[in-house]
Amino acid sequence: MAVKKWFKMANLLHVPEEGDAHARYNILRRNMIIIMILVTLIPLLLMAFVNYHQYRTALRDEIVNPLRVLVNKTKHSFELFLAERLSTVSFIASAYSYQELADENTLNRIFQVMKREFGGFVDLGLIDSNGIQVSYVGPYDLKGKDYAEQSWFHEVQVRGSYISDVFMGYRKFPHIVMAVQHRSLTGQTWILRATVNTEKFDDLIASMGLDPESDAFVLNRSGVFQTPSRFYGGVLEQFPPPLPPVSYEANVIEDKGPRGRDVFLAYAYFVHPAYILVVVKPKAEVLKTWYTLKSELAILLAVSSGIIILVVYRIAGILVRRIRESDEKREAAFNEMQQTHKLSSIGRLAAGVAHEINNPMAIVNEKAGLMKDLIEYKENFPDKEKFLSLVNVILQSVQRCRSITHRLLGFARRMEIQIEVLDLNEVVKETLTFLEKEALYRNLDLRLNLAPDLPRIASDRGQLQQVFLNFLNNAFAAVEDGGMVAITTWEQDLDTVGVSITDNGVGMSEETLKHIFEPFFTTKKDKGTGLGLPITYGIIKKLGGEIEVQSKEGQGTTMTVYLPKKPKEGLGG
Amino acid sequence: MEPCKVLLVDDEVEFVLALAERLTIRGLHTQVAHNGEQALFVLQDYAPDAVLLDLKMPGMDGLEVLRRVKKINPQVKVVILTGHGSEQDAEIAQRLGASGYLQKPADIGVIVDTIKRACSGFAD
Amino acid sequence: MAVDRVWRASVEPLLGDLDGEQGGCPAPFFEREQKMNQTTARELAFFGRITAGFTHEIKNILAIIKESSGLMEDLLSLTKDEPFPHWERFSHRVEVIKQQVQRGVELATHLNRFAHSPDEPVSPIDLNDLTDQLVRLSERFARLKEVGLTRSGSNASIVLVTSPVALQMTVFLLLESCWNQMPAGSAMELRAEWRERHPCLLVRMTVPVDDLGAVKQHIATSEGFTVARQSAHELGGQMLDDIPDGFALLFTETRVDQQAG
Numbered sequence: 001m002a003v004k005k006w007f008k009m010a011n012l013l014h015v016p017e018e019g020d021a022h023a024r025y026n027i028l029r030r031n032m033i034i035i036m037i038l039v040t041l042i043p044l045l046l047m048a049f050v051n052y053h054q055y056r057t058a059l060r061d062e063i064v065n066p067l068r069v070l071v072n073k074t075k076h077s078f079e080l081f082l083a084e085r086l087s088t089v090s091f092i093a094s095a096y097s098y099q100e101l102a103d104e105n106t107l108n109r110i111f112q113v114m115k116r117e118f119g120g121f122v123d124l125g126l127i128d129s130n131g132i133q134v135s136y137v138g139p140y141d142l143k144g145k146d147y148a149e150q151s152w153f154h155e156v157q158v159r160g161s162y163i164s165d166v167f168m169g170y171r172k173f174p175h176i177v178m179a180v181q182h183r184s185l186t187g188q189t190w191i192l193r194a195t196v197n198t199e200k201f202d203d204l205i206a207s208m209g210l211d212p213e214s215d216a217f218v219l220n221r222s223g224v225f226q227t228p229s230r231f232y233g234g235v236l237e238q239f240p241p242p243l244p245p246v247s248y249e250a251n252v253i254e255d256k257g258p259r260g261r262d263v264f265l266a267y268a269y270f271v272h273p274a275y276i277l278v279v280v281k282p283k284a285e286v287l288k289t290w291y292t293l294k295s296e297l298a299i300l301l302a303v304s305s306g307i308i309i310l311v312v313y314r315i316a317g318i319l320v321r322r323i324r325e326s327d328e329k330r331e332a333a334f335n336e337m338q339q340t341h342k343l344s345s346i347g348r349l350a351a352g353v354a355h356e357i358n359n360p361m362a363i364v365n366e367k368a369g370l371m372k373d374l375i376e377y378k379e380n381f382p383d384k385e386k387f388l389s390l391v392n393v394i395l396q397s398v399q400r401c402r403s404i405t406h407r408l409l410g411f412a413r414r415m416e417i418q419i420e421v422l423d424l425n426e427v428v429k430e431t432l433t434f435l436e437k438e439a440l441y442r443n444l445d446l447r448l449n450l451a452p453d454l455p456r457i458a459s460d461r462g463q464l465q466q467v468f469l470n471f472l473n474n475a476f477a478a479v480e481d482g483g484m485v486a487i488t489t490w491e492q493d494l495d496t497v498g499v500s501i502t503d504n505g506v507g508m509s510e511e512t513l514k515h516i517f518e519p520f521f522t523t524k525k526d527k528g529t530g531l532g533l534p535i536t537y538g539i540i541k542k543l544g545g546e547i548e549v550q551s552k553e554g555q556g557t558t559m560t561v562y563l564p565k566k567p568k569e570g571l572g573g
Numbered sequence: 574m575e576p577c578k579v580l581l582v583d584d585e586v587e588f589v590l591a592l593a594e595r596l597t598i599r600g601l602h603t604q605v606a607h608n609g610e611q612a613l614f615v616l617q618d619y620a621p622d623a624v625l626l627d628l629k630m631p632g633m634d635g636l637e638v639l640r641r642v643k644k645i646n647p648q649v650k651v652v653i654l655t656g657h658g659s660e661q662d663a664e665i666a667q668r669l670g671a672s673g674y675l676q677k678p679a680d681i682g683v684i685v686d687t688i689k690r691a692c693s694g695f696a697d
Numbered sequence: 698m699a700v701d702r703v704w705r706a707s708v709e710p711l712l713g714d715l716d717g718e719q720g721g722c723p724a725p726f727f728e729r730e731q732k733m734n735q736t737t738a739r740e741l742a743f744f745g746r747i748t749a750g751f752t753h754e755i756k757n758i759l760a761i762i763k764e765s766s767g768l769m770e771d772l773l774s775l776t777k778d779e780p781f782p783h784w785e786r787f788s789h790r791v792e793v794i795k796q797q798v799q800r801g802v803e804l805a806t807h808l809n810r811f812a813h814s815p816d817e818p819v820s821p822i823d824l825n826d827l828t829d830q831l832v833r834l835s836e837r838f839a840r841l842k843e844v845g846l847t848r849s850g851s852n853a854s855i856v857l858v859t860s861p862v863a864l865q866m867t868v869f870l871l872l873e874s875c876w877n878q879m880p881a882g883s884a885m886e887l888r889a890e891w892r893e894r895h896p897c898l899l900v901r902m903t904v905p906v907d908d909l910g911a912v913k914q915h916i917a918t919s920e921g922f923t924v925a926r927q928s929a930h931e932l933g934g935q936m937l938d939d940i941p942d943g944f945a946l947l948f949t950e951t952r953v954d955q956q957a958g
Contacts, residue, residue, distance in 0.1 A: 338924050345870050345921075346741065346862075349834060350748045353808045356837045357755060360797035360804075364762060367790040367797075374783055382776055393587040393765045394794065401758045401801075408751045434747060437754075440631040469747075585757060591764035598771045656756040678760030678802060681767050 029320040036312040064252045067266040071250040093182035093192035101126045111137040122195040129189045163273035166226040174198045215280040368394040425450040431468040447486035471501040478505025504556040576602040577692035580621040582612040609633030622692040628655040650691035741815040748812035766794045814861040824855040824889035844876040845884035856954035867928040874921035898946040
């Protein structure tokens with residue numbers, strides 16, 4: 001059950017047909033708002049999300065790529081530097097014979113040339129295939145030293161060359177060792193070993209031109225600093241693990257730097273020697289534009305969402321109000337149709353019965369007529385005068401009965417428009433007969449100012465009767481007993497005649513006057529107004545006429561109707 | 574026993590004349606008035622036992638006539654005969670001392686009975 | 698007694714009562730329906746006022762005829778001992794006039810009751826009275842369509858508490874939509890009864906053609922019937938068109954006066 005209810009709730013397109021109209025429109029409005037917000041905000045949010053990510057990627061690439069290029073370039077410089085030095089050593093190893101190199105004088109001369117031409121060389125030595133230092137030029141006394149047991153000696157024997165990690169050597173400067181094995185045509189092997197200081201490394205790093213917030217350094221595979229770092233530590237200190245994953249191409253990862261800063265870590269592994277070049281750039285620095293963009297995006301999103309919600313809310317309100325109004329209009333029209341139908345049925349019924357009364361009256365008329373003949377033609381009829389006058393009274397009464405029945409029929413027939421040429425004065429007088437008695441009983445001063453030569457007009461007798469009855473009713477209700485009601489007719493212009501009904505009754509306030517033709521308008525105080533005035537208005541409009549109302553509180557009201565002499569186009573008759 | 578004297582008050586001249594004559598035929602003494610003022614005027618000389626009164630009349634209305642008649646002579650019995658009767662009017666009339674309330678057109682027998690009962694003082 | 702039921706005839710308070718329930722401004726939606734009915738009620742009251750005035754006037758005139766003919770009768774009876782020629786014919790005619798006046802009085806009385814039905818917004822209505830009154834009032838319409846209209850009374854008293862005018866309108870619309878569609882020579886019978894423990898107005902039809910279903914179909918799709926169905930619904934009733942020989946107006950939700958029953 002709960003699920004079903006939930007489902008029903010979720011079904012936004014479902015608006016209950018039954019129930020309180022007010023609640024129904026509220027539900028409709030709520031659903032409309034939800035649907036509209038969903039269909040507008042979801043794409044917006046989705047787009048914002050996608051854009052956010054795309055921007056971020058694009059921006060990151062834009063920031064990361066130069067970094068990568070820089071790392072690659074620098075790595076190459078390093079490699080170039082090392083390869084150059086190594087090839088120098090290698091060249092010397094192959095250009096000179098073992099005897100020449102074993103001679104310390106020759107070796108010294110070569111060393112001097114190397115120092116001059118390439119720079120950075122600290123010492124140079126020849127080691128035979130047994131690992132014994134045969135000759136040496138440099139600041140240490142290493143001649144005769146046996147390297148046979150050292151790992152680098154084995155490595156150089158396997159790979160043909162060797163570059164060491166940085167170590168603190170002569171005068172506490174960081175150094176690296178390079179060694180090259182040479183095999184002569186005769187199969188004799190020797191190793192030429194040189195020490196190079198790493199000042200050049202620092203130059204290479206400095207040439208990257210990094211900003212003061214950034215850092216660049218070289219590590220070995222164990223994470224030991226080969227060059228000093230700005231923020232992490234000096235040479236031979238340990239880089240905080242873990243090391244970035246192995247990649248020989250320049251790669252960028254996000255990491256936490258020293259002091260907990262978010263950083264980009266750009267790095268590349270060297271193939272040989274086993275170094276890692278690392279450039280560290282703080283993220284905040286790099287992503288400054290991104291952060292600005294991000295906040296702009298967020299503000300834009302928030303503002304536009306707000307506007308959308310506001311607009312949707314208003315639009316839904318307006319739409320639902322329109323729907324409601326048109327519903328109301330439709331309902332009112334339907335009701336009106338129905339009411340008219342019902343009312344006309346009552347009218348038909350009453351009219352029918354009124355007609356029916358004419359049947360016995362016709363018989364009475366017939367019989368009375370015959371009696372009159374009898375009385376008149378019999379010479380010796382006793383009490384002749386008496387009987388004759390009584391019969392005449394009956395005949396007159398029947399006539400009276402017939403005429404008021406006719407009036408009621410005319411009144412009941414008001415439902416449909418039937419155009420005929422009529423004398424407006426006559427219609428006024430006819431209508432007045434409905435209320436004559438009341439006027440008499442209440443001692444009303446009825447004044448008729450009917451234009452004697454009023455042109456006949458083509459209009460609907462029944463409808464006009466209703467209009468006048470309505471006005472007269474209102475006028476009668478507005479005046480005290482003994483009050484005055486005046487009816488005036490005149491020819492307004494070539495096409496129009498006018499009828500006005502004036503009373504000296506309570507009148508209406510300006511406020512009431514403004515609303516009296518509005519459907520459903522009633523006032524508490526003025527019980528004379530509001531009775532069928534909208535209907536009256538409708539009738540007059542239908543007949544192509546105009547209504548004018550003048551009223552002053554406490555002084556009275558004048559209702560004026562202007563009627564065309566010829567009916568509007570489109571009316572029957 | 575003296576004939577019962579009735580004053581008929583109605584603005585329908587033909588009606589009141591015919592009715593007066595019929596009542597006369599039935600042994601009542603009648604006099605007619607066509608409106609309230611006339612009725613009150615006639616009341617002075619005629620001194621009827623009963624008044625048959627219509628309620629809706631031009632000028633002074635029937636209830637007012639009833640009120641004044643009762644004021645002038647509380648002994649006079651008043652019977653209402655009207656085509657415009659409402660329950661309210663009937664109540665007011667009764668409160669004002671009317672002895673009967675008949676709807677137009679009423680049967681002549683009923684009218685006579687009601688008047689005679691009123692005259693003889695057995696009015697309800 | 699000739700005093701028929703006295704009906705409230707005062708018209709001014711009628712109109713006054715209807716005004717003034719609501720304040721000045723145009724009412725919000727859910728009040729409008731009520732308002733609409735008020736407008737209708739006002740119009741009905743207005744119409745009732747006119748019709749009531751009419752019937753009173755008619756009664757006055759009938760009273761004149763009645764007394765005039767009565768006087769002639771009296772005068773004739775005085776000359777009974779010395780009858781003149783045509784005395785018989787003359788008094789016969791007076792008698793006829795008296796009868797016709799009585800007929801007129803009855804009609805006027807019914808119309809008067811009908812005209813006063815908007816007076817009470819809600820009152821107890823005996824369905825048997827209602828059928829009687831409606832059949833008398835609308836006999837003529839059926840007659841013009843050459844359709845017989847009768848009612849059969851039932852002993853059970855069935856009293857609804859509802860709007861008399863709305864109920865009358867509904868039943869009249871139902872009857873009217875029937876005789877408008879029924880072929881000449883048909884007959885209909887209106888009857889109030891209990892059906893499935895609800896008050897019910899039954900219209901039974903006999904038609905001189907074979908296909909009653911088609912006639913019923915015509916009736917049920919007419920505009921008048923649609924409005925009748927709607928009004929029945931508003932009264933808390935249902936229009937049943939699936940009973941074999943006609944229609945039924947079943948008051949399932951309408952208040953029933955149990956005391957009277």
